[in-house]
Structure formats: structure tokens, C-alpha cells
Amino acid sequence: MSLTKEQIAQRIAREVKDGYYVNLGIGIPTLVANYVRDDIEVEFQSENGILGMGPFPYEGEEDPDLINAGKQTITALPGASFFDSAMSFGMIRGQHVDLTILGAMEVAQNGDIANWKIPGKMVKGMGGAMDLVASAENIIVAMIHTNRAGESKLLKRCTLPLTGVKCVKKIVTNLAVLEIKDEKFHLLERAPGVSIEEIQKATEGDLVIEGEIPEMKF
Amino acid sequence: MSLTKEQIAQRIAREVKDGYYVNLGIGIPTLVANYVRDDIEVEFQSENGILGMGPFPYEGEEDPDLINAGKQTITALPGASFFDSAMSFGMIRGQHVDLTILGAMEVAQNGDIANWKIPGKMVKGMGGAMDLVASAENIIVAMIHTNRAGESKLLKRCTLPLTGVKCVKKIVTNLAVLEIKDEKFHLLERAPGVSIEEIQKATEGDLVIEGEIPEMKF
């Protein structure tokens, strides 16, 4: 069974280590905060200008001056700080953020990523994604393995305009956890009940399968 | 009679206009604040991080955390703000400061200025002077016309390492007020009782004397 979006987030949350500052992109990445172990010290950064982002406010306590990068109302935890956009991206470009989790439309086996534009059809803009992927040492992509037509989104080469080059290190999809190394996808884990063959079939890029590939447990 | 340092400051103070943000260098320039008309709105910036600098504190009210660029204890006026060195020089480089007043060891007739180093002998460092002279649209130099040996400090070309090139527009010395235009010194005013010949003799650079040269009044 392929993972739900919640399970993808849950799996990614295991990559969040004690002492990490984490930037969560819009979509599935936002859900990761819900699954981080509560016995470790972690702070969430939102690029619109907060460090120490907390959960959604209680009903009636929402503040229009307090939102995340997805424009959702949020809260600030004790120890939080607010800052302007230049300082926020100073944190990002200066590699002070330990982990960046974001979505993608396509990832290539050399680590290229595309997630901001479909020429002539859809243009959302790159927002902070180009700064994040060009700067972060540690990027995890959260995505669905294939598009609605069933075509692979893990490719030999990206077909859409790039967001960044050779930057993605790890991918968690609804089918698998993969690492990018030596310009190939390396299969690390598979979703419960998903076979290696299914993953192989859903992956257009070169896929390396070495040794036993464990099933994720939830 | 040549001007005292106080009178040089007093004369320069007349150049300070309503609505000006002014940066005052160390030495004679510091004295300018004492002579600015009190019916105009002016704010003094000190590059170590204050806008709205006030007079020295009353005895016993000095605060070691509140100094000017000359390391003197100062006060902050209502409406003042504190900021870091990067923002302070952002103000300067970004040309938000309307007038810069600083001292010099030499000025050349093309507007070059030298004030930070005598090779092999004296090195104080440029401090903020290079940023100020390279950025300011409106620079007034306060200086003594000649050195202790009686040699001119207003030269055809500077002999000391430069602080900035082609940046000085106006000079107020103990003998005269001069403007730099078309790579020449233009005499505008003379100190009370100082003859044009005396000024000519004390000026190594090309000196243009056009029309009546009024005496300064105090």
C-alpha cells in the first residue's frame, strides 16, 4: 500500500534530529511538524520571518499579523523571534538552517529539482524555493512518485524549468525512500506492501537496488 | 586673523540646512553641533550606531554603552534610534546622510583627500572615512590651511595615501572658505583680516579668485 500524505510526513519526521532548525515548505512538508518526536529540541523557521513557529492558534485566538509561508495563521512558541525577509533569507543562504523539506514536481537523478513553473500553463513562482535549494546542505523532497497520468516524476533529467541544480539528497515518496548518490537514485526503503518491482516501474531514472530493502514501519 | 577651531566649526555650521542628517567626524567637526541654529530641524548620525545624538551627558549621568565615533560619552535625544554597524554604513553608502563633515591631512584641487596614514610614521586607520567620502554627495572638509612647517595642505596632488578620490566639494580652513570646481580651488570667503595674498601664499594648488571675496563675519 502506498503511503498517505500523512505517512510521508511521518516518515520524513524521523529525519529530524535533536538541535535542528528546520524549514518546512508548503503542502506535505507542513505536516511534518505534527510527527516530530517531542523529546528532541527542534525549531521551525518560516521564511516570511519567524523562528520558533508553533501550532495553529486556538479558535478565536488567530492573529492576522502572525502567519507562516503558506499564509496560514500560526502561533509563536516561547523563545521565538520575528525578523525581516532579508534576515530570514540570510539564515537560509548562510546555511544556518539544518534541514529543508519541500515538495517537487520533478526530481532528476543528478539532484536537479523543478517545482515552480509549467511553461504556458501554470506559474506559481519560485517563492523562497530557489534560495532554499541553492543553499541548504540537507534537503529532503516530499512528493508523490508519479503524476496523475501515472508517469514517473523521478527522472533521468528534469523536463520542467529547474528550481535548482544538483541539490536534492533524499526523497520520500508515497512508494519509497531514496537517496541520490553518484547521479543515481538509490532505493533505501519501500512503503509497506510495495514491491521493488512497483518502485522500479514508477521510476524513470536509474534506480540502484543494493542488498535487502526494508519495509517502512508505522 | 586666522580662525580658531571654534570659528571654523561656527562657519561650517552655517552650511547645515533644515532637514539635514549630518555625520560629524572626529576633531573640529565634532564642534559644529554647538553652533547649528536651533530654529532648524537637524539630526546627527554617529557611525558607531546612533541617529539623534545629543550633547554630552550631565556629570554623573554618563553611560559607557552610549558613545560617539570619537569614543566620547554622549546622550540620545527624543526620537533617537540605535542600530548596528552594518545598518549605520548602509545609511552612509546609501546616501541617506545629507552632509558629512570631516578633517583632512591633505586635499588636492581635484577633490582627492588624504587623512588616514603617513607611510612608515603614523597609521591611525581610515575608520569610517573611506565609506563616508566615497558615498557622500555633500562633503565639507574642516582643516588648518598649512602644516606645522608652514607648508600648504591644499595641493595640486595629494602626496599621502588617499582616503577617497574626487570627492571633496567644500573646504573651510583657518584662512578661507573654498570650493572645488573644474579641478581647481575657488576662493569664496576669507577669514577676517586675512588678505587674498596670504591665502594665495598658503595654497599650493591652483587658486581661482573671481570678483569680490567677502570677509567672514562672526
Next chain:
Amino acid sequence: MIRKTVANVQEACEGIEDGMTFMLGGFGLCGIPENIINELVRRNVQQITCISNYAGVDDFGLGLLLKKHQIKKMISSYVGENAEFERQMLSGEMEVELVPQGTLAQRCEAARTGIPAFFTPAGYGTEVAEGKETREFNGKMYVMEEAFKADFSFVKAWKGDEAGNLIFKGTARNFNPCMCGAAKITVAEVEELVPVGTLDPNHIHIPGIFVQRIFQGEKYEKRIEQLTVRKR
């Protein structure tokens, strides 16, 4: 102290002309200069270039200018939630320059601080770097980006004083400080204009030197784009 107060939004917007370039603060609908945007709509200023991270929604924020076709060109990083924007862009009615968000902020800061150009890794190897100088530093590739040029910066702060000093609140800060002093004239609207001497000089985010005009906005709607709450 140099006084920057003007009576109202009309006076604050004096001198704006068709064809000018404006910077506008805000992220999403958070921290946008609401009163000024309404005045720009009322004045029906035409052919403007807007530097703003976001294009508003269809009926609020910059979306209001968009709907009236007042915008010739948008320079933004994200335009995802505005259907009319996407339509005008894809049809070619409006020119659009998309800029990585950090680069957008830094090009404002650079304009404010007299830095004509700087290098950033953002956008290297992408469309954004096309036609721009790239260079290696310490084994990594960077793109050279230049400071913006603009006629007016329009920002919104929480509190301000007559000297033009500003304090922002929460994430309504965002691009507003970066744009102060980054255009020829900076106009700040504030929720509360307080007497000089009220603001602690240690807490001022933007010193008055970066602000030419300041006024208290008549009212603030502060619309929430995505209301997300949890149960008690």
C-alpha cells in the same frame, strides 16, 4: 528631530505619476500598506511597475490594482493564489519578472544600503540566471544580482513616530523594513502614530532617516488569507 508626518494618505501619495516604479511591503496579505493601495486605486495611476513579493488576491491587496489593469509589470517571487494575475501573465497583458524571494529581499536591501550588486547562489543553473554573470567562489557557483531602483517605497508598520521611526509586529514585518530607504521616497503608514520619545530607541526596527513621509492609516481590515485553527 526631523519631522516626517503628513496629514493623510492623499498627502502621503503626492508626486506619484503614471509609469513609476513602486515597492510595496507585505507577505501574502500580511503587513500590506492597505490605505496606500486603496489610494493608488482611487488615483487610478497607470502603467506602474510593482516590486512586491506577492500579487494579492483577486479582491484585496495588489489584486485591486491588477483588476483595474493599472500594473504594467510585476516583479514578484510568488503569485500562486491570484487567478487574474495568472491570466494577465499567461496572456501577455502584463509583464512579469519572477525573482527568488531571498534575492528580492536582498535587492531591496542593496538599494537601501548603496550596494550596487552582490552574488547569491539562488537561481544558479535556472532561468533566473539567464543573461546574468555567474562566478565561482570557494568551489560553489553564484549569480550576480543588482540593486533595485524605484521611485516610491510603500510600507506598513505597527507603530511609528513623527521622526519616522518604525516598529513592526510579528510576521507583518517581512519585506517592509527591507524596502524602507530603498526608493527615492519612502512612505510609511502605521497603525498607531505615537509621540516622539515614546518608542525605546533600542527597539526601533527602522530609523526615521529611511522614511520621508509617515501617517496613521484610517482603518485596517487585515484580512486573513488561510484561517487555520485547532480545537481547544
Next chain:
Amino acid sequence: MIRKTVANVQEACEGIEDGMTFMLGGFGLCGIPENIINELVRRNVQQITCISNYAGVDDFGLGLLLKKHQIKKMISSYVGENAEFERQMLSGEMEVELVPQGTLAQRCEAARTGIPAFFTPAGYGTEVAEGKETREFNGKMYVMEEAFKADFSFVKAWKGDEAGNLIFKGTARNFNPCMCGAAKITVAEVEELVPVGTLDPNHIHIPGIFVQRIFQGEKYEKRIEQLTVRKR
């Protein structure tokens, strides 16, 4: 919340080694990390490179390190009030790189914010620009300057909390914020370490992400260099 507190100055300085490059905040003797400087003297760390606007006076601040010949190289903008400094520099015992003050601040900021290089007008046509790339933008000449690289940043703040958030006071702010996060490890000493949640998140000058270690200094002399007062 990620805790940054260490027990004392000894623990804060763990990992420092001979030959390292340190950034030190302060302008004149105002806002210098007094306790850390004393610890560097006590440890007798050798052959260090110091990036600091000022070299202290003969018997306080960086002058203490200078007197013990611990400094191999100084990168500063102004060194005027230190006779021993001038002597070591002119005799060639110590290497000195003089940098315009604004460039010094910006090279720290650049290091912190991942900008490898930027253009500034400061120093164009002078010794400072020798060997550096210069370029014209909009009819004016600029010099390209690169970000600093350092092993430790040592800064002093007024208040701080366990999360590493910092607030500075008056003109003791100066270079301290610019240096936070500009080295591999940033160590902050504060006059008062307050409980988390005490500092208003709107008033924090430096978010804790830029600080790796924080401690409350044992005592502060805060020497005044030029006492200037007026009569009542």
C-alpha cells in the same frame, strides 16, 4: 526550543586553538566581550588573527592580547589610540589589514548571510582597492569585497535567553550583531541571561539560530575611554 547555554566562559571557549581566526565585537571599548577576552589571555592562545574594528587600549580590551603578543594579524578599521599596536605594526612584528569600517561590517554580514562578495564604493582609488576587482555601475566606480571567514565570533549583548536570542543596548550594539553567525561558532556573553519567553519576540535583535553558545559574564568593567560631560 534549542538550548544554547553553557556554564561559564571556560566552557564557552572550548575548542579554540592556536592559529585560528576570531571575530570580536565592540567599538572602542564599548560593547566588547570582556570576559571572553580575559579568557583568551588566560588560555594564552597564540598566533591568532583578530577581525575587530578596534584594537583596544594598552591595558584593556584587545590591547591585553596585543601586549602578550598573542595576535599574529589584526583586521581592523581604526587603531589610533593604541601605542603598542602602532609599534608592533610599524616594526612588522604584527601583520595588519586595514579595512574601511563599513566594508568591515558588510564583510561580516556577508559571511553571516551567504553572500560571497559584494560591491562597495568605499576605498575605490585608494590602497584598499589594490589587487581587487573594480567595476562601474550607473556611472560610479566600485570595489568588489569578499565575505570574511572565521572560526569563532565572540560577541557581547545586553540581554539574552537560553535559546540564544540577543538584545543589545545603546551603541554597545555596533559590530556585535553583524558578527553573530558570521563564523563557524558564535559565542555570546550577556550581562543578563533571562528565562525563555521573557524577551518580546518583536524586540530580539539577533535570533538564537545565529548563536551556538551563550553565558552570563561574571563581571563587567565597561571602561569609558573618553569621559565627556557638561555642567548642570
